[in-house]
Amino acid sequence: MKTLLAAVPLVIASSLTHAADCGTVTIAEMNWASAEFAANLDKIILEEGYGCSVELIPGSTVTSFASMESKGQPDIAPELWANAFFDRIDAAVEKxxxxxxxxxxxxxxEGWFISKAIADAHPEIKTVQDVLDNPQLFPSKEDPNVGQFMTCPAGWACQIASNNLAKPSAYDFGKHNFTVVDPGSAAGLDGSIAKSYDREEAWFGYYWQPTVPITKYELKKLDFGVEFDKKHWDECLVNETCAEPQKSDYTPSDVMTVVVSKFANAHPEEMKYLNTRSYDSNMAGQVIVYMDDNQANGEDGAYFFLKNFEDVWTQWVPADVAEKVKASL
Structure with missing residues (x-):
């Protein structure tokens, strides 16, 4: 009994030392569902598994990264959509x-998608050109003899790129008897997808994954039939003044975790976790659909993931860390 009691302080001391070593960690909780889930997932695993004290900092792509550049805080941005930040990220890494x-x-x-009803009924339709060759399958509400493409709401960068790709020098929607429709708002865009799913109707337009509509309504992504041309994309397709847009695949979406170097250098074990974890759009989609259906927050989504994808996340951490996290659920 004396031996057992003597060992208890050692265990407690070891645990406290580990927590002290980790200290306080700040994580950017950005303002969309998948990023809220990602931030809370890191919070739970770092707190329960590594003994960290985690503070979530509300933010967005622009403000969070700017703060990391200038102030070295927050320590971690779990879900940074880096497409518009490659030059700044490279510069910060270089420094x-x-x-x-x-x-x-x-x-x-990101890209162009078609509805489940069309994908199921016409499995041969796999590319943008396949769609354009069949305008009768995507009838406009105003004129059933014309095919309809649902673009992004005004003010979104994707509207510029999609409109340019629709021009005569690129995919030439006019020649193929297609019209471009502005949904008016994000709600209008989402509503058009939901309605097409409920009615088992055709839908063709822009969207991105992971998102609730992609997972919930089972949209199918189209192949643009050509390679991505970064130079042309940067110099022409994302500019409203682009005179002669050419065909190109949609810009790749690089969603990465960014960490300030001071934290990374001081936390090698935690960095092993951050550099190992990843998941696909289907997994993230199931989480955010759960959040949407249940009016749940990012923390709820993180617990949903931990309980339903144990075979995935337990591969990201050592066995003892996994057991601590599982014990906390």
Whole structure:
């Protein structure tokens, strides 16, 4: 009994030392569902598994990264959509201020999609050109003899790119008897997808994954039939003044974790976890659909993931860390 009691302080001391070593960690909780889930997932695993004290900092892509650049806080941005930030990220990495992790969402993507009803009824339709060759399958509400493409609401960058790709020098919607429709708002875009699913109707338009509509309504992503041309994309397709847009695949979506170097250098064990974890759009989609259906927050989504994808996340951490996290559920 004396031996057993003597060992207890050692265990407690070891645990406290580990927590002290980790200290306080600040994590950017950005303002969309998948990022809220990602931030809370890291919070739970770092707190319960590694003994950290985690503070979530509300933010967005622009403000959170700017703060990391200038102030070295927050320590971690779990889900940074890096497409518009590559130059700044590269510069920060070169200066030694930032460490860039691997992809968090392995197959995150923007592009053009079709509805489940069309994908099921016409499995031969796999590319943008396949759609354009069949305008009768995507009738406009105003004129059933014309095919309809649902673009992004005004003010979204994706509207510029999609409109350019529709022009005569690119995919030439006019020649193929297609019209471009502005949904008016994000709610209008989402509503058009939901309605097409409920009515088992055709839908063709822009969206991105992981999102609730992609997972919930089972949209199918189209192949653009050509490679992505970064130079042309940057110099022409994302500019309203682009005179002669050419065909191109949609820009790849690089969704990564970014960590300030001071934290990364001081936390090698925690960085092993951050550099190992990843999941695909289907997994993330199931989480955010759960959040949407149940009016749940990011913390609820994180617990849903931990309980339903144990075979995935337990591969990201050592066995003893996994057991601590499981014990907390």
């Amino acid at each position: 030694g201020d930032i460490v860039r992790g691997p992809r968090l969402i392995t197959d995150a993507a």
